[in-house]
Amino acid sequence: MPERFRTALLSLREVARPRGLILEEVPAPSRLAPYAAALTAETVQTEAGTPLASGRFVVLHDPATQRAWDGDFRLVVMVRARVDEAIGADPLLSAAAWSWLTDALEHAGAGRHALVGTVTRVLSDTFGGLELTDASAQVEIRSSWTPATPDLGPHLQAWYELIHLAAGHEPESAVPLGLAGATR
Template sequence: MTFISTTGASQDATPGLPPRFEEALLSLRDAPRPRRLILDEVPAPKRLAPYAAALTAETTDNEAGTPIASGRLVVLHDPDGQDAWDGDFRIVVMARARLDQEIGADPLLGTAAWSWLTEALDEAGAGYHALVGTVTSVMSETFGGLELTDSCTHAEIRASWTPTTPDLGPHLAAWYALIHVAAGHEPLSATPLSLATNQ
């Protein structure tokens, strides 16, 4: 199994990848990850940068067949750099979690959810700058006929930042931690991604 897919170059054409992008992919491949996350390699956006890689993750814990939390991580690389990034890499993440209605109604939810991300980055030792993002809270109601059968609140965190080095392992670990914290769990003991996929 390949853990990271790239646009702009075939996976069989690794020698053609920019050295810094290849270094970044290798750091992702060997990064540890918490257990109880299901990972999937997905197509990366093709218009945002010459080279890109993407992963999705969801918790094995679910409610009514739906994961409690899920997310997406995209790594963008432009060897020439982009002014808006202030660098040649950019990381874009999303994390979405189902919350109790009481928590979802808390006016401080946005501030708290944003702190999940910043604390995860800091605790992982991920060097970054130019961090921007949003936190959105949405209440969903499900009706069966004319009767309300279910209601829930989802919080969604979207953010992007520029890493200070091509070593993206700490950034990946921070994203994993964000998903677990959003799901109401502490990050669990980690295993290398290359080993976990073989378990």
């Protein structure tokens, strides 16, 4: 394992665990880069047994660099949340959800470039034998960017905040209990 990748992974361990999220290390995609790591998270708070929001955080590293990344690291994130049906139908939801991401990155001081992504809104109605299930709406934010340094801690903190925002919580919910009164 390259020292630069090891340093990046250790920077993730230094980030305090957020309140209200269940984290799990999962297998990372193996075809995108020679070195990769991944985490998933979901809110402790559920609705009808389903987490309010969930997501995935993937670190990719290619010591040879990849031209499309404009660097040797790439972060890939996804956050999915169930939203109120009226909110899901709002044409401004996509722009608002994208601003949750960019605001979280700014708030955490996560230096980056080559930020790209999509916001998908899904409205679902049920029919037939599923009519007992309510109509539902979801928003999904998928994004990737190149971090400015191998210190990935601020990026992970931004992802935690994004999950909380997508779940309808205040950004402060992403701050660990021990840091709730501290300033950054």
